[in-house]
Each structure stands twice: as C-alpha cells, then as structure tokens.
Amino acid sequence: MGFFSKIKEGLKKTKEAIAYKLNKLFTGGVLTDDFYDELEEILITSDIGAETTDTVMDRLKGEIDKNHVRDTATVRTLLKKILVELLEENEQPTYEYPLVIMLSGVNGVGKTTAIGKLAKKFKKAGKSVTIAAADTFRAAAADQLTVWAERANVRIIKHTEGADPAAVVFDAAQSVKSKNGDVLLVDTAGRLHNKKNLMEELKKISRVVERELPDAMVMNYIVLDATTGQNAISQVEIFNEAIDIDGIVLTKLDGTAKGGVVLAIAGELGVPVVYVGVGEGIDDLEDFNAEEFVNGIMDEQ
Amino acid sequence: MGLFSSLAEKLGNVFSKITSRGKLTEGDIKQAMREIRIALLEADVNYAVVKDFVSKVSEKAVGEAVLKSLTPGQQVVKIVNDELVELMGSTNSKLEVSSKPPTVILMCGLQGAGKTTFCGKLGGYLLKQGKKPMFAACDVYRPAAINQLQVVGKKVNIPVFEQGAGNPVKIAANAVEEAKKLGYDTVIVDTAGRLHINEQLMTELKEIKQKTAPTEILLTVDAMTGQDAVNVAKTFNDELDITGVILTKLDGDTRGGAALSIRSVTGKPIKFCGTGEKPTDIEPFYPDRMASRILGMGDVLTLIEKAQNAVSEEEMKKLEKRMRENKFTLEDFLTQFKSLAKMGDINDVVAMIPGMNRANVDSRAIDERINKYKSIILSMTPQERNHPEIIKSSRRKRIAAGSGTTVQEVNALLKQYDQTREMMRAANSGKLPQMQQKIVRQKRRFR
Ligand SMILES: Nc1nc2c(ncn2[C@@H]2O[C@H](COP(=O)(O)OP(=O)(O)OP(=O)(O)O)[C@@H](O)[C@H]2O)c(=O)[nH]1
Ligand SMILES: Nc1nc2c(ncn2[C@@H]2O[C@H](COP(=O)(O)OP(=O)(O)OP(=O)(O)O)[C@@H](O)[C@H]2O)c(=O)[nH]1
Ligand SMILES: [Mg+2]
Ligand SMILES: [Mg+2]
Numbered sequence: 001m002g003f004f005s006k007i008k009e010g011l012k013k014t015k016e017a018i019a020y021k022l023n024k025l026f027t028g029g030v031l032t033d034d035f036y037d038e039l040e041e042i043l044i045t046s047d048i049g050a051e052t053t054d055t056v057m058d059r060l061k062g063e064i065d066k067n068h069v070r071d072t073a074t075v076r077t078l079l080k081k082i083l084v085e086l087l088e089e090n091e092q093p094t095y096e097y098p099l100v101i102m103l104s105g106v107n108g109v110g111k112t113t114a115i116g117k118l119a120k121k122f123k124k125a126g127k128s129v130t131i132a133a134a135d136t137f138r139a140a141a142a143d144q145l146t147v148w149a150e151r152a153n154v155r156i157i158k159h160t161e162g163a164d165p166a167a168v169v170f171d172a173a174q175s176v177k178s179k180n181g182d183v184l185l186v187d188t189a190g191r192l193h194n195k196k197n198l199m200e201e202l203k204k205i206s207r208v209v210e211r212e213l214p215d216a217m218v219m220n221y222i223v224l225d226a227t228t229g230q231n232a233i234s235q236v237e238i239f240n241e242a243i244d245i246d247g248i249v250l251t252k253l254d255g256t257a258k259g260g261v262v263l264a265i266a267g268e269l270g271v272p273v274v275y276v277g278v279g280e281g282i283d284d285l286e287d288f289n290a291e292e293f294v295n296g297i298m299d300e301q
Numbered sequence: 302m303g304l305f306s307s308l309a310e311k312l313g314n315v316f317s318k319i320t321s322r323g324k325l326t327e328g329d330i331k332q333a334m335r336e337i338r339i340a341l342l343e344a345d346v347n348y349a350v351v352k353d354f355v356s357k358v359s360e361k362a363v364g365e366a367v368l369k370s371l372t373p374g375q376q377v378v379k380i381v382n383d384e385l386v387e388l389m390g391s392t393n394s395k396l397e398v399s400s401k402p403p404t405v406i407l408m409c410g411l412q413g414a415g416k417t418t419f420c421g422k423l424g425g426y427l428l429k430q431g432k433k434p435m436f437a438a439c440d441v442y443r444p445a446a447i448n449q450l451q452v453v454g455k456k457v458n459i460p461v462f463e464q465g466a467g468n469p470v471k472i473a474a475n476a477v478e479e480a481k482k483l484g485y486d487t488v489i490v491d492t493a494g495r496l497h498i499n500e501q502l503m504t505e506l507k508e509i510k511q512k513t514a515p516t517e518i519l520l521t522v523d524a525m526t527g528q529d530a531v532n533v534a535k536t537f538n539d540e541l542d543i544t545g546v547i548l549t550k551l552d553g554d555t556r557g558g559a560a561l562s563i564r565s566v567t568g569k570p571i572k573f574c575g576t577g578e579k580p581t582d583i584e585p586f587y588p589d590r591m592a593s594r595i596l597g598m599g600d601v602l603t604l605i606e607k608a609q610n611a612v613s614e615e616e617m618k619k620l621e622k623r624m625r626e627n628k629f630t631l632e633d634f635l636t637q638f639k640s641l642a643k644m645g646d647i648n649d650v651v652a653m654i655p656g657m658n659r660a661n662v663d664s665r666a667i668d669e670r671i672n673k674y675k676s677i678i679l680s681m682t683p684q685e686r687n688h689p690e691i692i693k694s695s696r697r698k699r700i701a702a703g704s705g706t707t708v709q710e711v712n713a714l715l716k717q718y719d720q721t722r723e724m725m726r727a728a729n730s731g732k733l734p735q736m737q738q739k740i741v742r743q744k745r746r747f748r
Contacts, residue, residue: 041348045348045528106553107578109413116444138449139417139449139456140448143449147444195552227533230344231345232525256529256533
C-alpha cells in the first residue's frame with residue numbers, strides 16, 4: 001500500500017480528521033472570518049505552529065487579494081500551493097556510492113526501525129549494505145537491530161553493550177572498505193538535544209565516519225516523530241549545529257498526527273524531508289513527496 | 302530570530318508591556334490574551350484546549366479586581382498561572398493497590414513513548430516501597446522487546462514473566478497466575494506500542510484488561526507530543542478508562558503543553574514523570590512546575606509572589622501615593638531598599654527575570670550596605686529625613702560620625718536616593734518604560 005492510501009486510511013478512521021473538516025469547509029461558502037478561523041485551526045492542529053500559521057495565512061490572504069479570489073475552492077488550491085512550495089524549496093539529495101547514512105534523533109522516534117527499512121530498500125536496489133550498531137547504550141538495542149539486519153538480509157557490525165559507539169563505527173568502516181561495500185547505515189542511540197555530553201559523543205561518531213571513509217558520500221539524517229510538536233524545531237536546530245543535518249526522516253505518519261512541524265522547519269532551516277515512515281513493517285518507508293504530504297493533510301476523503 | 306525566540310522572552314515582553322504601563326484597559330487584556338494564546342499554542346497545548354482556556358482566563362482578567370489592582374499585569378499573569386495549575390490537577394503519585402493481590406498495573410501508549418523504560422522505573426520505585434513486583438512481557442511484536450524488558454528487569458532486580466511470541470492476552474493472564482503462585486504482589490504488564498486508531502490492537506488491550514482486571518491502567522505519553530495528544534489520550538481513555546498518565550522525556554527542553562491537553566480531555570491525573578533513561582529517573586508530577594514550564598516563564602511567578610510577600614498592599618499604596626505627590630523621602634527609600642532585601646538573594650531575583658542572566662552581585666555586600674544605610678538614616682533628624690536637600694557638608698560630617706560611617710558613604714547614600722527619586726519622577730511622567738527596556742536590552746546584549 002502506498003503512502004497516500006495509508007494516510008487516507010488513517011484519516012478515514014478518525015472523525016477528527018482534518019480532511020473531513022476541510023471538505024466541509026471547502027464545499028461552497030464564502031470567505032468569512034469563520035472560514036479563516038477554520039483554516040487556521042486546520043493548520044495549527046497539524047502542528048505547523050502558531051507563528052508559521054500566521055506567516056502562511058498572511059501569504060494566503062495576499063494571494064487572495066492579488067488574484068481577486070472569491071470562492072473557497074480556489075483558496076484551497078492556493079493554500080496547497082503555498083505549503084507545497086514551502087516544502088519544495090529544499091532540494092532532495094541524489095546519492096553517490098559509497099554512501100554512508102547516519103540516523104540520529106531523540107529517544108524512541110524510530111531510528112532503528114528506519115535503519116531496517118533503509119537496509120531493505122538499498123538491498124533491493126542491488127547494493128551491498130552494512131549496518132553499524134552504534135547504539136551501545138539502550139537496553140537490547142543491538143538485539144533489536146540484529147533482527148532488522150536478518151529481515152533485510154544484510155551484514156551488521158556490533159559490539160557489546162556499553163562499548164564505545166565510535167569504535168563500532170570505526171570497525172564498520174574498515175569492513176566496508178575491505179569488502180568494497182556500497183552502503184553503510186549507522187544507527188545511533190536516542191539522545192535529547194539538550195544533553196551536551198551526548199551531543200559531543202555524536203560529533204565524535206560523525207568525525208570517525210568522515211575520517212575513515214573520506215571518499216564516501218555522507219548523509220546525516222535526523223529522525224523526527226510525526227507526533228512531535230514544536231519541540232522538533234529545536235531538535236533539528238541543535239542536531240544541525242552539532243553534525244550538519246542533510247535531511248529528515250519523518251516517522252509514524254500512519255497515525256493521526258500530521259507532522260506539520262516540518263513546514264516550520266523547512267521554512268526556517270532549509271532541511272528537506274527525505275523519507276517518511278508509514279508503519280512498523282519493513283516496507284513502510286516511502287520517498288518524501290511534498291504534494292502527497294500536503295494532500296494527506298488537506299484532501300477530502 | 303522570529304520563530305525561535307523563546308517563549309520566556311515573549312511572555313516577558315507581554316509582562317513588561319502591561320506592567321510598565323500600570324493601569325490596564327480591556328484592550329490591553331485582549332492583547333495579553335492574544336500573546337498568551339500564541340504562547341500556549343507554541344507550547345503544544347491543543348488548539349481547542351487553548352481556546353477554552355483563554356476565554357475562561359480573560360473572563361476572570363477583565364474583572365474589577367484586576368482593573369483596579371495596583372499591579373494589573375502581574376495579576377493577569379498570576380490568574381493565567383493559577384488557572385493552569387488548577388487544571389493540571391494535584392500532585393498525586395499514589396498508586397492504588399488491589400485488595401486481592403496481585404495488583405496489576407497495565408502500561409499502554411503509542412510506539413516509543415517510553416513504556417518499557419517506565420516499567421523499570423516503576424518496578425524500582427515499588428521495590429523501594431517494600432513491594433514485590435514482577436514484569437509481564439506482553440509486547441510480542443517489536444523486535445527484541447522481550448530482551449529489552451529482561452535487560453531492564455536485570456538492572457532493577459525484578460523477574461520477567463515471558464512466553465515468547467505468544468498471545469499477549471494469554472501471557473498477561475498467565476503472568477497473574479504465576480505471580481499468585483510465587484507470591485509476587487504486583488504485576489507490571491509491558492505492552493507493545495500501538496496507534497490509537499488500530500482497532501485490532503486496541504481490542505487486544507481491552508481483552509488484557511478484561512482478563513487481568515488491572516487496578517491501574519497507565520497511559521504513557523511523550524512530553525514532546527504535539528496537537529495529536531488530545532486524539533491519542535481521548536481514544537485510549539474512551540476505550541480503556543485509564544486510571545492515570547505518565548509523562549516521559551521531561552528531561553528535554555519541550556514545553557510539554559501536551560500535559561494540559563491530556564488533562565483537559567481525560568480528566569485523569571498525571572501520576573509520574575520520566576526524567577531520563579535510567580531506572581531511577583522517575584519523579585512525581587508537580588502541577589505548579591508544569592504550569593510555569595508550559596508558560597515558559599521560568600520563575601517569574603515565584604518572583605511575583607516574592608514581591609507580593611515582601612511589600613504589603615498597604616505599603617505599596619503608601620509608596621505609590623508619596624511617589625505621585627513627589628514626597629518620596631529617605632525613610633521611604635529605606636523601606637523600599639529593605640523590601641528588596643526581603644525578596645532574597647539579589648542574584649536569584651535577577652535570575653528570575655526573563656531575559657536576564659544571573660547577575661554577578663555579592664549579596665553579602667548588599668546586606669552590609671543596607672545595614673549601613675539604615676544606621677545612616679537613623680542618625681538623621683526627622684527634619685533631615687523628610688527634607689534631604691538641607692543636608693549640607695557639616696550635617697554630613699555629623700551624620701557620618703553618629704552612624705560610624707564615612708562622609709563618602711553618606712554621600713553615596715544621598716546620591717542613590719537622588720537617582721531613585723529621579724527614576725520615580727520619570728515613572729510618573731511615563732518615561733520609565735523606555736528606561737527599563739533600555740536596561741533590559743543592554744543586559745541582553747552583554748549576555
Ligand atoms: N506506527 C509506526 N510505528 C513506528 C514507525 N517507525 C517506528 N515505529 C515504532 O516506534 C517504536 C520505536 O522505534 P525504534 O526504531 O526503536 O526507535 P529508536 O529511535 O531507534 O528508539 P531509541 O533507539 O530507543 O531512541 C517501535 O515500536 C517501532 O515499531 C512508523 O513509521 N509507524
Ligand atoms: N531522555 C529520556 N528518554 C527516555 C525516557 N523514557 C524513555 N526514554 C527513552 O525512550 C526510548 C523509547 O523507550 P521505550 O521504553 O523503549 O519505549 P516504549 O514505549 O516501550 O516503545 P515501544 O515498545 O516500541 O512502543 C528509549 O531510548 C528510552 O531510553 C525519559 O524519561 N527520558
Ligand atoms: Mg534505536
Ligand atoms: Mg516497549
């Protein structure tokens with residue numbers, strides 16, 4: 001099942017669905033204050049944030065005035081366009097091999113699961129894939145990742161619990177070099193961005209990657225949980241300060257949360273969303289598509 | 302900065318905008334409510350919850366008492382805070398115990414919220430209270446979920462009942478039987494993370510509930526959750542009639558507005574907070590701390606309270622009147638100085654003001670100075686105290702000798718008094734706000 005249909009399925013299941021409200025809103029009617037209030041509600045309840053909502057609404061009203069729009073259907077098209085443009089301002093990466101993808105982020109967002117899904121994706125594309133289990137901290141983290149490596153049928157490099165994560169990455173890099181591997185996927189421990197020592201540890205892991213695989217293309221992705229609210233902004237901001245974030249993996253979009261905060265992030269930090277997670281299965285990872293994402297937020301059922 | 306300017310600063314601005322003006326109008330309150338609305342939304346309080354909250358607060362705020370009050374801005378902030386604290390419930394980390402052991406505690410929530418980790422925390426907590434808990438491994442879906450619970454169990458010395466990837470409902474029921482047999486008085490059931498819209502898995506939880514009759518059903522929620530918290534909490538509560546909420550990952554820098562959303566839609570108490578990854582990182586829930594956190598006001602409220610305690614309404618009125626009449630004397634000056642001292646360590650006071658950093662002031666030196674001022678003023682005649690302009694050189698010498706200080710110190714006191722009076726005159730003519738703001742801006746620049 002595709003991402004879009006999954007989203008639609010999710011929407012169907014909840015009466016609170018934004019799509020339902022929008023549908024009600026956009027089928028006829030005039031541009032009243034109530035109409036704008038409801039639009040604003042739709043944006044805010046998608047976690048876009050009060051300030052970004054204001055910016056978007058201002059831009060929308062500007063367009064409405066400029067184009068003398070009178071009907072709600074056209075407003076809808078305009079709003080969609082504004083949101084899509086916001087997201088598409090940031091270019092999607094094109095991969096070169098050897099490739100290293102390191103996933104980091106706060107606790108429990110879905111890093112390990114996304115590593116499993118990515119492994120399968122690259123394996124399917126015919127690449128030789130290695131996973132580095134650089135979360136040596138969380139209880140049974142390596143066991144969890146091992147299950148994913150088995151499911152994707154790829155190699156995994158791991159040490160014992162409590163080992164130095166940078167050492168795991170070092171070993172993995174040597175292994176990739178000696179075997180001429182294409183893709184190295186690095187799973188890291190969940191860490192809150194306000195913990196200085198853990199952010200330092202992440203920098204160290206990142207330095208080892210750069211040093212040991214100087215010819216590889218390195219992509220640092222932050223994993224964000226779509227359920228997260230405005231805190232995602234400071235997550236990206238601070239991870240970006242530490243290791244230069246190249247992209248976002250947005251997980252758990254199969255729930256009722258809309259992940260609208262990435263619109264604020266896209267506008268302010270210029271980091272593209274690259275993948276979306278839409279379930280717990282190994283194939284539940286899709287390339288990000290701005291139009292589908294915005295449709296998922298706004299379309300009628 | 303725009304998007305990323307901190308709430309503390311924003312509310313600090315609202316606060317100083319209102320307070321510096323003195324009297325409030327209804328329009329002012331509207332403006333303040335708008336700012337508070339944005340602040341709450343940016344703190345992730347749900348849209349609908351914010352709407353209700355703001356209308357309730359603004360009703361109270363336009364009341365006579367506030368408009369007539371001497372410090373209306375502070376009153377508004379206080380009303381907002383009090384209302385928040387009240388909505389947030391009480392500190393209530395008591396767990397119910399079943400009259401027929403074992404007591405079953407069922408953990409539930411979305412994926413990755415922190416259920417398994419919290420099992421360890423709760424187990425350790427109960428162990429310390431002399432209980433004999435056991436874990437039941439009912440997450441049969443997540444890779445290595447059972448291993449994880451076992452590692453957690455080992456850390457806190459609590460056994461794990463597991464039956465591999467069997468049927469979670471049966472495993473839970475069997476765990477309870479096992480606990481009875483082996484004499485464990487509490488069974489903590491770890492379940493798989495699930496979406497509230499996954500009917501099949503929600504049914505599974507209902508069946509576990511039916512089979513094990515849990516005394517506590519604890520919904521675990523990530524404190525970073527955004528607007529969707531209401532949907533999640535409402536559905537879990539509707540389906541399972543939860544008994545309480547656990548708020549995890551509060552060691553982050555999230556405002557945690559989800560706490561308010563969840564309280565409003567479920568009415569269930571928040572029982573514990575998770576403040577780290579270690580088994581010992583468990584804390585009771587403090588509504589007042591949560592309220593300030595959501596408002597992003599740090600300790601502004603403590604500051605307001607301290608100020609209110611330090612200066613009585615009576616004293617305030619008197620001071621204000623004298624200021625207006627330009628009759629601010631040395632005696633009043635001393636009163637004012639003393640009330641500042643009553644507010645506590647000056648460094649703490651400064652640190653509580655949003656946008657200001659801890660000042661590097663030696664508070665002992667300040668105490669000393671206040672004592673000196675006191676004795677200097679006490680050495681003056683009543684006429685001198687009420688008309689300081691008559692204190693010329695010979696009087697200064699006499700006062701210094703009488704108070705055991707130096708002429709320089711007497712001069713310093715008189716100078717400071719003059720400056721204070723100048724500031725008060727400016728305040729009366731409405732020039733003070735700019736002055737204050739300038740000081741605040743400068744402070745920020747030097748951070
Ligand atoms: N519904 C849904 N669940 C997901 C998705 N991605 C991950 N999960 C679930 O979220 C939970 C946490 O996932 P993990 O991959 O362990 O998260 P993590 O970021 O590695 O966690 P830590 O390493 O503990 O910080 C698991 O129960 C996953 O099955 C998704 O896209 N949708
Ligand atoms: N910083 C911090 N991390 C926490 C806290 N509670 C849990 N975690 C971390 O959050 C991640 C997820 O925790 P789990 O206990 O695996 O979450 P779960 O709800 O059992 O996840 P699923 O079983 O996959 O649904 C782990 O990395 C934990 O270490 C907390 O209070 N603070
Ligand atoms: Mg992980
Ligand atoms: Mg778990």
